[in-house]
Amino acid sequence: MLRVLVPVDASRNCQFAIRHVIRQFMNNTAMEVHLLNVRTPFSQDIARFVSRRTRQEFHRTEAEKALAPARQLLDSFGVPFSTHVALGERAKIITDMARQLRCDQIVMSTARKNSLTRLVEGSVTNKVIEMTTVPVEVIAGDAVSKFERYGIPAALAATMAAILAAVAE
Numbered sequence: 001m002l003r004v005l006v007p008v009d010a011s012r013n014c015q016f017a018i019r020h021v022i023r024q025f026m027n028n029t030a031m032e033v034h035l036l037n038v039r040t041p042f043s044q045d046i047a048r049f050v051s052r053r054t055r056q057e058f059h060r061t062e063a064e065k066a067l068a069p070a071r072q073l074l075d076s077f078g079v080p081f082s083t084h085v086a087l088g089e090r091a092k093i094i095t096d097m098a099r100q101l102r103c104d105q106i107v108m109s110t111a112r113k114n115s116l117t118r119l120v121e122g123s124v125t126n127k128v129i130e131m132t133t134v135p136v137e138v139i140a141g142d143a144v145s146k147f148e149r150y151g152i153p154a155a156l157a158a159t160m161a162a163i164l165a166a167v168a169e
Contacts, residue, residue, distance in 0.1 A: 014070060
């Protein structure tokens with residue numbers, strides 16, 4: 001049986017990975033699908049002012065919102081699945097969960113971003129690929145916005161020009 005871990009967040013791009021897994025399932029029903037939503041914990045500065053119960057309820061509610069579209073899509077095609085919610089650093093939790101569940105594959109979707117944007121933002125997908133021994137299948141999501149395509153590179157170019165001008169003086 002093929003065990004597949006699909007990290008899911010609230011982004012629209014997750015639907016691309018879910019649809020890919022559904023197509024795989026249609027070709028091989030001997031598949032175990034695990035959905036994982038990783039929540040980022042509150043900083044200590046915020047956590048000390050919010051009760052543990054309130055924090056847990058917030059994370060549970062947000063996880064349900066993030067998992068709902070994936071659940072509906074899998075249910076509509078009759079794909080059995082399990083859901084998991086964890087708190088921590090996304091890439092580490094994804095790799096740890098894949099190992100813990102003895103997954104054969106991780107299927108992740110990612111937004112189509114240019115190299116400059118990926119360099120500035122840091123990518124969970126890239127971190128997972130670096131950290132895991134489990135094969136990772138990356139499914140391309142939506143194209144980037146015009147701001148990400150042109151605005152970020154232009155802002156970086158302007159910053160570099162300003163730095164070079166300051167150094168040249």
